[in-house]
Amino acid sequence: MTSRRGRPRQFDRDDALRTAVMLFWERGYEATSINDLSEAMGIGVPSLYAAFGSKRELFDEVVAEYTRQYRAFMQTAIAEEPTLTAGVRRLLHEAAAAVTRPGLPRGCLVISAATNTTSPEVEEGLRKLRTDGVEVLESLIRRAVAAGELPPGTDASGLAHYVCATLQGIAQQARDGADRGTLETIAALAMHAWPAPTR
Structure with missing residues (x-):
């Protein structure tokens, strides 16, 4: 006797996940309810739970998908440039473009989704992404200091925190309505604090 196959899902899981990304990105974690997700994704609540688990589990998938689709430029910018200085300059300018892309929510999901959340697990997960x-x-x-690209005595911790704070500020400014040109100006000004390369 052959086992009966389960009923196939009546929706495209990848499409549903992309819809969830947009909703969490626009509204944040706390303000997005299961009913909101069900309606936007076009699936019933039971089907949503069956496909993705809890709201928290769905959000974890959303963050992974968002990182793959919309934050990959961060690693690429550093990896493709011949020096760290050039990579950071490109990173800041591409961030200004990324957080103001037409047809997408403004800002960064990793920052905006953490706003006013009451879930310690969500808050900690997003914080870890940022601190990593x-x-x-x-x-x-x-490594750039050791290789002689940046001067000895460069405050690596302070400089790393400064660049990441600038990235977060660019994302929040975009959320508040700043246009790409304004954010690119911020990116250019931020590089004035970067130490002059030694070679």
């Missing part, structure tokens, strides 16, 4: 970014950049700065 600081640690990676600090390590790269230390």
